[in-house]
Amino acid sequence: MTQEILLVGLSHRTAPVEVRERLAFANGRLEPALRTLVAWPGVAEGAIVSTCNRVEVVACGSDPAQLAAELPRFLAHEHAVEPALLAGRLYTHHGREAVRHLFRVAASLDSMVVGEPQILGQLKSQYAVAAAVGASGRVLHRCFHRSFSVAKRIRSETGIAEKAVSVGSAAVDLAQGIFDSLADKTALLIGAGTMGELTARQLLAQGTGSLMVANRTWERALEVARDLGGMPVPFERLSRYLPLADLVIGAAGGDAYVVATAAVRDALRERRGRQMFLIDLAVPRSIDPAVHQLDGAYVYDVDDLDGVIAENRDARAAEAARAEAIVDGEVEAFWHWLEGLDVVPTVVALREKVEAIRQGELERFLTGSVALEPAQREAVERLTRALCNKILHAPLEALRGQQVGRGDEVAVAAARALFGLDRRPATVGEDEED
Amino acid sequence: MEIVLLRGAAGLYLAATVAVLAGLVVRRELPARALVWLLGGGLLLQASSIAIRASRVGSLPVATLAEALSLLAALLVGLFLAIQLRASLLALGAVVVPTAFGLTLAASVLKGGAQPLPPVLRSVWLPVHVLFAFLGDAVFALACSASVLYLVQERRLKSHRGRGALGRLPSLETLDRLSATCLTWGLVLLTIGIVTGIVWAHEAWGRFWIGDPKLVFSMLVWALYMVLLQGRITAGWRGRWAAQLTIAGFAVIVASLLGVNLLGLGMHGRAY
Numbered sequence: 001m002t003q004e005i006l007l008v009g010l011s012h013r014t015a016p017v018e019v020r021e022r023l024a025f026a027n028g029r030l031e032p033a034l035r036t037l038v039a040w041p042g043v044a045e046g047a048i049v050s051t052c053n054r055v056e057v058v059a060c061g062s063d064p065a066q067l068a069a070e071l072p073r074f075l076a077h078e079h080a081v082e083p084a085l086l087a088g089r090l091y092t093h094h095g096r097e098a099v100r101h102l103f104r105v106a107a108s109l110d111s112m113v114v115g116e117p118q119i120l121g122q123l124k125s126q127y128a129v130a131a132a133v134g135a136s137g138r139v140l141h142r143c144f145h146r147s148f149s150v151a152k153r154i155r156s157e158t159g160i161a162e163k164a165v166s167v168g169s170a171a172v173d174l175a176q177g178i179f180d181s182l183a184d185k186t187a188l189l190i191g192a193g194t195m196g197e198l199t200a201r202q203l204l205a206q207g208t209g210s211l212m213v214a215n216r217t218w219e220r221a222l223e224v225a226r227d228l229g230g231m232p233v234p235f236e237r238l239s240r241y242l243p244l245a246d247l248v249i250g251a252a253g254g255d256a257y258v259v260a261t262a263a264v265r266d267a268l269r270e271r272r273g274r275q276m277f278l279i280d281l282a283v284p285r286s287i288d289p290a291v292h293q294l295d296g297a298y299v300y301d302v303d304d305l306d307g308v309i310a311e312n313r314d315a316r317a318a319e320a321a322r323a324e325a326i327v328d329g330e331v332e333a334f335w336h337w338l339e340g341l342d343v344v345p346t347v348v349a350l351r352e353k354v355e356a357i358r359q360g361e362l363e364r365f366l367t368g369s370v371a372l373e374p375a376q377r378e379a380v381e382r383l384t385r386a387l388c389n390k391i392l393h394a395p396l397e398a399l400r401g402q403q404v405g406r407g408d409e410v411a412v413a414a415a416r417a418l419f420g421l422d423r424r425p426a427t428v429g430e431d432e433e434d
Numbered sequence: 435m436e437i438v439l440l441r442g443a444a445g446l447y448l449a450a451t452v453a454v455l456a457g458l459v460v461r462r463e464l465p466a467r468a469l470v471w472l473l474g475g476g477l478l479l480q481a482s483s484i485a486i487r488a489s490r491v492g493s494l495p496v497a498t499l500a501e502a503l504s505l506l507a508a509l510l511v512g513l514f515l516a517i518q519l520r521a522s523l524l525a526l527g528a529v530v531v532p533t534a535f536g537l538t539l540a541a542s543v544l545k546g547g548a549q550p551l552p553p554v555l556r557s558v559w560l561p562v563h564v565l566f567a568f569l570g571d572a573v574f575a576l577a578c579s580a581s582v583l584y585l586v587q588e589r590r591l592k593s594h595r596g597r598g599a600l601g602r603l604p605s606l607e608t609l610d611r612l613s614a615t616c617l618t619w620g621l622v623l624l625t626i627g628i629v630t631g632i633v634w635a636h637e638a639w640g641r642f643w644i645g646d647p648k649l650v651f652s653m654l655v656w657a658l659y660m661v662l663l664q665g666r667i668t669a670g671w672r673g674r675w676a677a678q679l680t681i682a683g684f685a686v687i688v689a690s691l692l693g694v695n696l697l698g699l700g701m702h703g704r705a706y
Contacts, residue, residue, distance in 0.1 A: 177591055180607040272670025275606055292592070296673045304594040311595070
């Protein structure tokens with residue numbers, strides 16, 4: 001009785017957010033849901049992945065057809081939704097394809113923004129819950145842990161996660177090309193609109209040391225500064241504060257440039273040449289483009305950032321192709337390990353081998369020696385068979401002892417090696433990593 | 435024997451050049467780690483080659499251009515390894531390692547029969563003067579490499595093209611600081627090199643100033659870098675201007691290294 005891996009779920013590719021949000025497992029709900037899942041008919045091991053972009057159930061069981069029918073029922077039951085809501089939106093991956101899907105999800109190849117880094121952390125913490133409640137067993141344990149190391153490998157061997165594909169991350173990326181560390185840097189947000197606030201937030205999240213906020217209406221500056229943990233500065237005295245700013249986010253529209261070339265030139269002089277990075281998010285622009293000509297000042301407007309992002313998207317697509325090749329190899333390696341766990345082929349091969357030896361020797365004996373009476377023939381036949389069975393008894397018992405669930409790959413490999421069942425290398429998997 | 439070791443070192447530096455470029459392009463861990471071993475191995479071979487030659491001529495072997503280039507390459511690789519082991523700056527290697535390979539290759543190709551030093555120059559000042567002067571040159575070479583990378587990175591940023599496929603160059607700030615640090619140390623070493631040279635000249639010929647072209651060049655470099663350092667400290671010179679000056683200063687060093695020795699001018703031309 002071997003076990004199949006099955007994955008059933010829906011994602012941003014198959015279901016709109018209204019459906020996904022109804023099926024999502026909030027943090028507190030994951031644990032009881034996992035307990036229900038492993039008690040569900042046909043499920044031997046189970047785990048759940050639930051993010052804002054996907055809800056997926058991974059399970060192991062002996063009957064894949066039953067699993068394929070039961071897992072959607074489980075999802076509908078858990079969230080008390082009509083099964084009709086799920087129809088056409090669920091995908092089902094069997095065996096190798098399920099493993100591949102999980103690896104791709106972990107490596108963020110299936111994400112809305114390919115290469116985004118959050119998914120791996122979510123996967124890890126959600127799998128930790130499954131492991132803690134004992135919902136996952138050795139197959140899923142291995143499968144998830146492989147997916148984590150596949151993701152890490154892809155992260156380090158391909159540039160998939162390196163290229164920024166949002167305005168905020170592109171800004172951070174460019175800033176890292178200028179500054180050694182953001183921790184001792186100060187950002188100045190000019191114009192506290194939504195876009196500017198978002199970008200400032202991202203810069204702070206990436207470790208920018210401090211923030212100043214300037215806005216035409218002082219109250220709004222106060223409000224945003226409080227929200228972001230920054231310092232409000234008066235809009236009219238901007239040039240006084242400009243020299244303090246390593247990063248400037250210009251997000252205040254208007255007829256004239258808010259940040260003029262002369263002001264930046266003075267600021268650079270006062271900064272003794274230390275570089276300034278200016279991001280212009282406003283249309284019409286708020287920073288004089290001529291500032292970019294100054295030595296040590298780097299101005300990126302919305303179009304420049306878009307250009308960087310578009311370039312990065314293309315680069316990511318190329319890197320994704322390399323990542324897929326890594327996934328292919330890793331799926332094969334995992335599958336090899338999984339097959340190694342399967343006891344039945346080994347039992348069959350062992351029986352066949354011994355039987356072949358018995359037949360061969362019997363034939364040689366019968367043709368080589370004097371003719372035997374049928375009764376004597378029968379006795380020799382019985383004797384050899386009994387001999388073989390006695391010899392095989394202990395090893396077969398040992399193998400069958402492992403057969404509940406998946407076997408012990410060491411025992412299987414040992415049996416295959418000791419009895420010379422195949423010449424290919426023993427299928428002992430790599431060490432599991434935690 | 436020395437020439438075999440030297441060729442071995444050149445071979446390893448070539449492999450290291452490939453490794454450093456591969457490391458920047460394919461971005462795996464392996465080339466960066468291989469780089470350290472290849473450079474370490476090359477340095478070992480080169481140092482052995484220099485040591486054998488030294489034991490043969492009885493002093494630090496810097497009498498011929500080939501010997502000088504080899505010593506310079508060894509110092510450069512040693513310095514880069516020291517930096518690389520502290521903070522990985524693979525991109526810096528992309529400039530430094532091919533340079534070391536070129537120097538070593540030139541040293542192994544140039545005809546370099548061992549030349550004994552004229553007796554008048556045999557002195558304890560020889561290794562002191564030469565080592566300080568050469569260390570200074572090597573440190574300035576690093577400053578120059580950092581400045582070249584600075585200009586590359588700065589051009590990318592000014593052209594609005596994002597950070598591109600060149601791998602991750604170090605940030606402008608990092609490169610600027612590295613260049614400034616190397617500049618300071620290079621000046622200290624060069625100053626010691628010049629002073630010991632003058633003292634040695636006095637001991638050998640009884641005069642302080644021998645009007646040697648090498649000395650003139652060195653004073654020029656010294657003055658240039660002193661102005662640059664002063665500008666950095668007091669006027670906050672940084673960025674493109676400082677990088678260009680650093681490279682210009684190093685061009686003078688290269689000119690004096692090659693020009694003086696190849697044309698055989700002055701004392702440094704006849705006996706390095």
